[in-house]
Amino acid sequence: MDTKSKIYIGAFLVLIFGFIYLESIKKQPINWFPSYVAKHKIPYGTFVLREELSNLFPSNEIKNIKIPPYIYLEDTTQVGTYFFVDEALNFGNAEFLRLMKFVERGNDVFISTHGINIDTLNFETKPLVSKNLEEKVFFKLKNKVFKGKEYTFDRPFTNQVFTKIDTLNTTILGITGYVNSNNERTEEGINFVKYSFGKGNFYFHTFPELFTNYTILKSPNQQNTANVLSYLRDDLPILWDSYYKTGKSKITSPIYYLLSSKYLKWAYYMVLIGVLIFVIFEGKRKQRNIPILTPLKNQTVAFTRTIANMYFEKQEHKNIAEHKISYFLEFIRTKLHIPTTIIDITFYEYVASRSGNSYESVEELFQFCDQIHLKNQITKEELITLNKMIENFKKTIQYGK
Numbered sequence: 001m002d003t004k005s006k007i008y009i010g011a012f013l014v015l016i017f018g019f020i021y022l023e024s025i026k027k028q029p030i031n032w033f034p035s036y037v038a039k040h041k042i043p044y045g046t047f048v049l050r051e052e053l054s055n056l057f058p059s060n061e062i063k064n065i066k067i068p069p070y071i072y073l074e075d076t077t078q079v080g081t082y083f084f085v086d087e088a089l090n091f092g093n094a095e096f097l098r099l100m101k102f103v104e105r106g107n108d109v110f111i112s113t114h115g116i117n118i119d120t121l122n123f124e125t126k127p128l129v130s131k132n133l134e135e136k137v138f139f140k141l142k143n144k145v146f147k148g149k150e151y152t153f154d155r156p157f158t159n160q161v162f163t164k165i166d167t168l169n170t171t172i173l174g175i176t177g178y179v180n181s182n183n184e185r186t187e188e189g190i191n192f193v194k195y196s197f198g199k200g201n202f203y204f205h206t207f208p209e210l211f212t213n214y215t216i217l218k219s220p221n222q223q224n225t226a227n228v229l230s231y232l233r234d235d236l237p238i239l240w241d242s243y244y245k246t247g248k249s250k251i252t253s254p255i256y257y258l259l260s261s262k263y264l265k266w267a268y269y270m271v272l273i274g275v276l277i278f279v280i281f282e283g284k285r286k287q288r289n290i291p292i293l294t295p296l297k298n299q300t301v302a303f304t305r306t307i308a309n310m311y312f313e314k315q316e317h318k319n320i321a322e323h324k325i326s327y328f329l330e331f332i333r334t335k336l337h338i339p340t341t342i343i344d345i346t347f348y349e350y351v352a353s354r355s356g357n358s359y360e361s362v363e364e365l366f367q368f369c370d371q372i373h374l375k376n377q378i379t380k381e382e383l384i385t386l387n388k389m390i391e392n393f394k395k396t397i398q399y400g401k
Contacts (some may be wrong), residue, residue, distance in 0.1 A: 016273055034087045036208065037245050038064070043214035046085065049225070052216075053238060056229060061237040068243055070095040070374045073102050080237035081108040085211045087246045089113045090344070092370040096120065104198030108233060112205035114158045119345075121195060124164035125206060128176065128189045135178040135186060139207065141227055142172055151224040153209065160206035161189025169196045173231065176207065192228065203231060317383040318375065325369050328390050335397065356396050365389050 031042045038050035053062050061080075065072055069082065070092070082102065089111060091099065100120070103109050115125050130137075137159060138150045159176060174192030179185050195202040205228065209215055216222045232238065329340045336354045338347070343366055352359040368389060372378055 034209075034212075034246055036086045036212070038240065038242060041213060044209065044212045046211055046213065048213045048216045049211050050240065053240070056226065057232070057234055057238060059234050063237055063239050064242050065239050066242045068095065068374055069102075069241070070098055072239075073098040076101075076105070078102070078239075079105075079107055080239040081110060081232050082239045082241065083110045083232075084241045084244060085112045085208045086241075086244050087114060087208065089116075089244055090342070092374070093120075093367060094371060095374070100197060103200035103202055106199035107236065108201050108203065110203040110205070110232065112208040112211060114206060114208065115160050116162075116204050116206060121197075121202070122164060122166045123162060123195075123204060125160045126163050128159045128161045128178075128187055130178040130187055132178070132180055132186060134181050137176065138179055138185075139174065139176050139191070139210075139224060141174045141192070141224075146227050149223075149227075151221050153207075153215070153221070155209070155214070157207075157209055159191075161191050162193060162204075162206070163189075165190070165193060166195065170194065171196075173203075174205075174228070194231070315380075317378045317380060318372070321372050321378055321383050321386055324386060324390060325372065328369075328393075331394070355393065357393055361393070365393060 032044060033042065034044040035042065036044065036046050038046050041047045053060075063080070065082075072078065082099065096118070097120075099109055117124050137153055139152070140148065140150045161176060165172075171194040172190050172192075173194055174190070175188060176191040177185055177188035191206045193204050195204065210221075210225050210228060216225055332338050332340055332351065336351060338350050338354065340347070348359055348362050348366065351357070352362045355362070368386065372382065372386065
C-alpha cells in the first residue's frame, strides 16, 4: 500500500471516529411517544402515577393486570375498580360484555382514552376543533367542591368531547373547551362522565394525557389529576391495566436493547464499521471462491409434512388458526383493498359491500376471529368452523351468492 492510500484511509478513519464522538456527546431528543406504560419515565409514560397510587389510595390494594379483561374477568368473584388509560382502546363485543357484567355486580370501570364510541351504552365522541390559533384549551370539573378551578395543557393533542350520551343514567363530571385572548369561551364540550350501570359505575374520560408523567410533574396540573382520581372508590382494589398499552412494557428485541443505550449503540456501530473495513481490505488479498449453485428443491412435500405434523401430532390448532386469520387479513388488503388496521363497524360495512357478503356474516366471521385471539387453545371443531367460514367468504367473492 502506497503512502497516498494510507493518507486517505487515515483521513477516512479520523472522519468516522470524529462523527461517532460528536454523535455520542449530542443531547438526546425528548421521546414524546405516547406509551402510557407504567415502567416508562418518558413524558407520556405513567411511571409517576403508578408509583404514587399507593400514596393516593393508602387503603386500596393496587394490582397489575397483565392479561386481557376477557380472561381476567372469567373469575366472577373478582372485585375492584378496573383502571384503563391509553391512547386508544378497542374492546371486542364479548370482552366489553364481561366488563358490563363486572360493573353490574357493584364494581367500577375507569376508562381514559381518546375517543370512546360505545354503541352498547349510547356513547359517541368527536374532536373539538378550535378555529382560532391563539386560543388555548381549558379543563374544568363540574363538582362545586373543586371551586370551578380551570386547568390548561400546553402540548398539541386530540381534544375529544362527547356528542351522544345516555342522559337518563349519565352524570356529567367535567368539561373542556377553548378560550381566546380576551378570555372568552369559543368552544365547549363534555369530556368526563359517570354512567351508572347496575350496582356499579363506568367512568369515561377523553384526556389520557392527564395521567402521564409530563402532566403530573408540571404544576399545577397534577391537582387536576388528583381531582379526577378522587372519584375512584377507596373501598375497592384498583386493577391497573397493563395489557392494553400503546408502548411496549418490556424489551422484546436484542437490537432494541442495544440501540436504546447511547454507549452500546455506538459500540455496535464501531463494530460494524470495523467489520466493513476488514471486508474491504481482506477481500482484495484473497481470491473469491467460485460459488456452487445447487438447484432449487421442491419444498411442497416438506411443507405438507410440517403442516401435517402441526395438526395431527402436536395438535397446534391455535397456531394454525392464527396463521389462517393472518392470511385472511392479507387477502382483505390485497383483493378488496381495505386496510385492516382498525376493525370496527365501518370496516364491516366496507368488507360486506365489496365482497358481496352480508353485513351479518362479515360481523360474525370477525367476531369469531376475535374469540380465537383471546383463547390460549382452541378445539379441532373451532378450527374447522373458522376454515369453513373463511372459505365461504372467499367463494362468494369468486362465484357470487
